[in-house]
Amino acid sequence: MKYSSEYRDAKAAQTLSQEIHRITTRPWTLMEICGGQTHAIVKFGLDELLPKQIELVHGPGCPVCVTPLELIDKAVQIAARPEVIFCSFGDMLRVPGSEVDLFGIKAKGGDVRILYTPLDCLKIAKENPTKQVVFFAVGFETTAPAHAMAVYQAKQQGIHNFSILVSHVLVPPAMEAILGSSANRVQGFLAAGHVCAIMGYEEYIPIAAKYKVPIVVTGFEPLDILQGIAMCVKQLEEGRYQVENQYTRAVPEGGNRAAQHYVKEVFQVVNRKWRGIGEIGHSGLGLRPEYSEFDAELRFEVSGYTAEESPLCISGLIMQGLKKPHECSAFGKQCTPEKPLGAPMVSNEGACAAYYRYRRAELASTGKV
Amino acid sequence: MSEIKDFTLNCPLPISDYPTVTLAHGGGGKLMHQLIERMILPAFQSPLLEARHDGAVFNLGGARLAFTTDSYVVHPLFFPGGDIGSLAINGTVNDLSMCGARPMYLSCGLILEEGLPMETLWAVVQSLKQSAEIAGVQLVTGDTKVVDRGKGDGVFINTAGVGVIEHGLVIAPSAVRAGDVVLLSGDIGRHGIAIMAMREGLEFESKIESDCAPLNHAVLALIEAGVNVHCLRDLTRGGLGTTLIEIAEATGLQITIEETAIPVRDDVAGACEVLGFDPLYLANEGRMIAILPEAEAAKALDLLRRSPNTSGAVAIGRVTDGGGVVRLKSQIGTTRVLDMLSGEQLPRIC
Helix, strand or coil: CCCCHHHHCHHHHHHHHHHHHHHCCCCEEEEEEEHHHHHHHHHCCHHHHCCCCEEEEEEEECHHHHCCHHHHHHHHHHHCCCCEEEEECHHHCCCCCCCCCHHHHHHCCCEEEECCCCCHHHHHHHHCCCCEEEEEEEECCCCHHHHHHHHHHHHHHCCCCEEEEEEEECHHHHHHHHHHCCCCCCCEEEEEHHHHHHHCCHHHHHHHHHHCCCEEEECCCHHHHHHHHHHHHHHHHHCCCCEEECCCCCCCCCCCHHHHHHHHHHEEEEEEEECCCEEEEEEEEEECHHHHHHEHHHHCCCCCCCCCCCCCCCHHHHHCCCCCHHHCCCECCCEECCECCCHHHCCCCCHHHHHHHHHHHHHHHCCCC | CCCCCCCCCCCCCCCCCCCCCCHHHHCCCHHHHHHHHHHHHHHHCCHHHHCCCCCEEEEECCEEEEEEEEEECCCCCEECCEEHHHHHHHHHHHHHHHCCCEEEEEEEEEEEECCCCHHHHHHHHHHHHHHHHHHCCEEEEEEEEEECCCCCCCEEEEEEEEEECCCCCCCCHHHCCCCEEEEECCCCCHHHHHHHHHHHCCCCCCCCCCCCCCCHHHHHHHHHCCCCCCEEEECCCCHHHHHHHHHHHHHCCEEEEEHHHCCCCHHHHHHHHHHCCCHHHCCCCCCEEEEEEHHHHHHHHHHHHHCHHHCCCEEEEEEECCCCCEEEECCCCCEEECCCCCCCCCCCCC
């Protein structure tokens, strides 16, 4: 397929692999930020192509995984109300809340719908004037523009039976939280290409300088990731720590200014709780006061609710790169994709689900699980 | 979250993980297999059921017969490349074909929702009739029920079918041997994407049509030419990946397939990239795999390619000793183990 098969060429992958072997003289620990990259690494077995000295740890960049338990519970409470049409991206439906997931609400008769864009909610809201249409606005900088646009248009068009349950998080504060931790092992980052396509990469320059870590903006195809690793290792070997852009075909330095404009119009930076990690200051987005009428937490009065995680789940350690999924005592036992304890086992892009799906048979044969 | 209790024979309700049925229980993945293994098989204990084939095979009155049933609950009722009527005929015809049988007689139960336009029903009935003619089977008995408005989705159809087995081959996972090759009858994933596109209003540059088609003529061509077929499976809900895993698990043998050998149309591959789907797990309604000795592969491929519904047949892999797993050699030259999905694939966030 054009624009994808070119980036999956076996010969080019071998060439990049040889290049990484050639330049690597010492052990290095790299973190890929985004769950989409984790998925590609595991699906294509890219780590097989790397020297043993290179360790990849899987970052917190899966929106499904970092959405806190209490927000899932709030979503469930709102979705269970008879007047609500609750809309969401598909992979949020199976994330376990404290008691039940959104699929469970659907099975009990709740009107829970999978959408591909929040803008569809406006149409549903107009067609169902007696209903309350709520969108579960989850994600990083990538999904924020679409959520912002939906709210902006709802206000312009006077659609009052629409609101969003916001759980937006931001990448740079999470990187700083990881780098600032005394247990940090990460020496270089592959930054998430699609986040940078929206936001650009100017905000990474001070992080690279402050923590002396190379950051390479990287795409999602196998060759993108191998090239990103090669660029990152080259910097480490040469003692450099700059922001470099592997994903030039999608990412301009300044990002997408129009998208940024609508995000700033509708959202403001707030503190956010990350599932498994805890609260990180200035790490997320919330609706500005001018748009608070579209805040589902206020509309349905669920903002005071809190909930605690399963004590068995070590998703926080996994998302900070301190543990691998199969090092969790619940992996593949109490916690499986059919009955996940923590969100990284749910999402396609969660590190635990990726290991379970692609690695379980091998791990079992070597006695690791 | 309640603790997960493993099923024991004393348990009054064997599915303790979910107190209610969820859509994932019908998705063709692990939850559906759990439902069958923990609730259905123990309840109806029968060696014919235990074989877990696409249909039951037995001797009756001097003839060897295959018998199967399937229910069809598709939304929308009409989609590019097919409709609920053609699915209901072809699905049952294909299940009988996978037993190596010549499909003969079908029953048809219609469950209609109050308020269904008569015109729609007529279109479904016409489709049932035409599909039966194309497949060469007869609809010989049936039933009609109407449910209250809101209690059905327009039309639900159940078909059952009987076929006759006119050869001495055992066509089942138990006949698969190390050294066999795996043939795939054409490109995969079109039915899944065609339905998804209609249901969700997704638009692609070209129209993606379902692969819905009867496979009986192609299968009978193989058998009549004397090809020693070891195993046949049509690829339905769980897709190629799930079907291969079921066979690997049933035989205890390893199946290794080449990703680059599996035909996926560009528009289907593109839709998968956008939605975060893996074509290996997309539904098909007119595709099958045939597992047979390597020495017969060229002849079988030639026969399949002459039959219109299997003209895109290719060899995708082989069976070797050990493992009970499916390995996929990826296009960049690495290898991974395929795992069954829990339920249906869910479109991802970003």
